[in-house]
Amino acid sequence: MSVVMQRNIDAYNFLASEPVASARIGQTPHAIVARAGAVTLRYFAPEKALTRPVVISMPLINTWAIWDLTPETSLIGDLLRRGIPVYVIDWGRPGRESEELPLSHFIDTVLGRMFDRALRHARTVDTTVEKLDAIGYCVGGTFLTVYVARNPGVVRKLALVAAPIDFHASGRLSTWAHPDNFPVDHAIDGLGNYPSEMMKSSFAWLRPMGQARKWFAVWERAGDPAFRKLWASMERWSNDAVDFPGEAYREYVKRCYFDNAMMKGGWILGGTPVDLTKGTCPLLAIAAKDDHIAAPASVIGISKVWGGPVETVTMKGGHVGISVTSALPETLAKFFLGSAPQ
């Protein structure tokens, strides 16, 4: 049988088996140690802890499971194997009741509360823990950066993964999210929360050929079981997006995309100025080379404004693809388990 014919058959059989519906993601055993509204704090315990725990702030617009996609491609699982206890802040699914909550509620109140609960829980395991380590992914990293800068005593080391800071360096997305092109007030006034479907289609349209590439990859590699498993899991995760609470989204777009206030200053959040120069802990900013949502320049921008020492790394991969590389957990573990004083 020809290779082309075999690929056609493999792709057909694969898609006909409804792989996305049967894919299982977020399967690493864990416990929920705190809840606040839709938000939950999930604790993943390693067999033997070799360092203090790390708290992960995931993006609000997707579920946390991207970092626990399959047992073979689980960033959380990888950190556990390296002896790092993990807490994940899962933002849940905010409903219409959350549409008027300001951004300060999510950054100051929710993050503050979750770090408090994580620290309390960590002290039940190790009474000597005084500070936690933290990782922020995508917009979860953007919010975490603001929180850590405002609360310098909470975090020992901060790692940001594909987290935009210099929003005017976000390429096509910053052109689209310009006040002349993006009527955010009309959208939020009419829609309440910003719908996940709109967000998802915007991201897809940023790189329209990405969709074609996705299906071509299925045709080319449907014969590979590892690819099939990862593809189905990724699809399952990407189809399960979450609405962004309306008022928080309005402020996020205006201050970050319109004003680029993380870099330029002048942002008063919940009555207190956002000033990243007040952040003092060591920071690692990881950018993905082919990221079309948080372009490397927008991620690396943190080095111009952060008050503490900053290390930057650019890795292969895209905004989501970086999550399933083996290089990411390795770099994070090296940063947290490194020689800095414990």
Next chain:
Amino acid sequence: MRAEDDVSKLTGDLYRQWEKSMETWWDGVLESPEFLKGMGKNLEAQGKARKSYEEGVDKTMGDLHLPSRKDVIRLAKVASMLEDKLLSVEDQVLAHGDALGRIEKDTLKARIDAAEALVAVHEKLGAIEARLDRVLSALESGDAKKKKV
């Protein structure tokens, strides 16, 4: 097999060429002022349409004396606010617990310090007493010698 490989490779090459040319075309479209203007107008229209639709539905439900979606959301907001207040109380209780823990720790430390200080005072007093005893016995032996003389 050789020819089959060639066909497969050719398909891949053709696809990549097509993708590249399409990418260039899309780049032109997606950053053109017409597209950006259209995108903004479309979003604005969606927002307005949704708003007027919801207002219409709410009015109809109100006319039928039935709770509208807006009413349910309002109720959910109240529940959410109450939950937040409870969480604030929990924050305060935990903070008071921390403060009490610190006070208990400080009190315990103060007790230990006081007990240690008491022991030290007793030891010092014992030493003074012993010295006084020695002085007294020296004085007494001095008196006895004087009497003999």
